[in-house]
Amino acid sequence: MKIAPFELERWYVQYEFNVKYNISASCGRETTTAELLAMAGPEATEKYLSLGLDYTQNPGDPLLRAEIASQYANLSPDQIQVTTGASEAIFLLMNLLLEPGDTVIAEAPIYQSLFSVAEAVGANVKRWWLHEEDGWQPDLDELSRLIDSRTRMVVVNSPHSPTGSVLSRETRRALVDLAERHGFWLISDEVYRGIVYNPADDLPPAADLSDRAISIGDMTKPYGLGGLRVGWIAAHDRGVLSACSALRDYTTMCNSAPSEFLATVALQHKEELLARNLTIARENLATLEAFMEKHREILSWVKPRGGFTAFPGFNPPMDGGTLGFGEAAGKVMPSQEFCRRLVEVNNVLLLPGSTFGVEGHFRVGFGQTPKTFKTGLELWSGFLTRLQGL
Ligand SMILES: Cc1ncc(COP(=O)(O)O)c(C=O)c1O
Known part of the structure; x- marks a missing residue:
């Protein structure tokens, strides 16, 4: 590659x-590990220390998937694929959903793997630039100009790194409508979900709004747990999820048991x-x-x-x-x-x-x-x- x-x-x-x-x-x-274990109580510490260190389940530990699924309005645990950080989620999705020559429209600036992996797969990536003078808000007219007959995927990130902008409810809705109308995948990187400074900016995850939208989340950003390397894909389409799981056989296969355990504890105390x-x-x-x-x-x-x-x-x-x-x-x-x-x-x-x-x-x-x-x-x-x- x-x-x-x-x-x-x-x-x-x-x-x-x-x-x-x-x-x-x-x-x-x-x-820290100590902070998480203190939140969970003495029994959890016992459990943590006696965890086996064998392989774990490729789609993710059932308890962890249930905790993640509970953050979505209408997804069940089997509609969550746990990954090694959002990084692996992005890698799997791009490799699975794209063919050489497909058009991918990605916000710009954006976290680089959200367009470089697509390019490496052979997709034709069009950059959808955000501008400081627009408050770093995406322009939907510009998106309409970029969409072509080969558009297979549109990639957004909200809350957004590096700018700190947040999509409006109307723009999020419009993106979902466009995905349904044109039949592309809306890949919504939501690793900063919940980190907003005005509660009205806390949007529902894209995957809650449409079968064509796939949400990506992680434990890294909101909880300061990047070292656990736990992220996930949340999607309605079980075919996409099981194909991601099969591709994961070749990347990382599964997470480590201590990571899954601590991620579950953190989600149980997420507020x-x-x-x-x-x-x-x-x-x-x-x-x-x-x-x-x-x-x-x-x-x-x-x-x-x-x-x-x-x-x-x-x-x-x-x-x-x-x-x-x-x-x-x-x-x-x-x-x-x-x-x-x-x-x-x-x-x-x-x-x-x-x-x-x-x-x-x-x-x-x-x-x-x-x-x-x-x-x-x-x-x-x-x-x-x-x-x-x-
Ligand atoms: C927008 C965005 N997506 C994904 C990632 C990957 O994070 P991780 O693999 O730690 O979950 C990052 C990391 O900086 C990011 O900023």
Whole structure:
């Protein structure tokens, strides 16, 4: 398989595990095994310690599937396929549902596997660009222009990374109607489901609305449990689900028993975990708002409505300041160059917009501990001030 390098991951591989202030990640605050076991009580700890470490069931542990299914209005546990993170869900669906030459329309910017896997399968991917001046909201007229007779799939992500935008109820409905009218699959990446800052933005999952819509979820983002590597596909079509299961025989076969057990515990306490992570994110968002206000001459943004990320734009007066950017005077500094200097000078990690194909922007992640976030922003603020030569 020939597949494009995953730009975001290639950036993170250089810095993620040795930087002091990572203020770019898209997950909620990390949850520990001890926290989960404490929530579940002493009997659960006993059970966890005596879990067998043999293979588990390919479609997922029945208890876990039941917990996941309960988040959908009209899906039963056998309409859930558990996967190794949303990453595997995306990989299986694209490989199964697409043929070379099919048209796939994917929002842009978007998490790269949502279009690169389709390209690797041989699909013709059309990018459906979101724009800052539209509040990063998709334009349905533009989608209608992109749809052609070979359109097999439309891919959306809401709440959206990196921009933090959220689809409106009307747009979600319109997408489902278009999927039914044209007969394409609506792939709805909902890994940030439940992470919204106004309850009215909490949309029902796409899979609840139509047989043509498939929802993808995970334990990584809302619960800070990326290391469990648990995600899922939720769909009405049992044929698609059993084909995903058969393809999974060749990828990861199954999850690990400890991961499934802890994911089940987390879902049994999901309100508590979500409330905790939303409280943290709200506090960080207020700190970020003050930071954006302070630097409004050179930074622009659309305040996120959901998820744990924002995507500010950078509009520098390029006179070089004291950080040696003079050579770039008159040009927009490449976002990778900016982020590289920030991480090397201040030990603060942002994600360059170029990893999403958008220059002049950065992804900021505000899901983690407020202390780390605040210090990271203070250091970034000092960097910007020196950059401006103030
Ligand atoms: C929108 C989106 N989908 C899917 C994923 C994959 O996540 P995981 O495999 O940890 O579930 C990510 C990770 O950053 C993401 O941002």
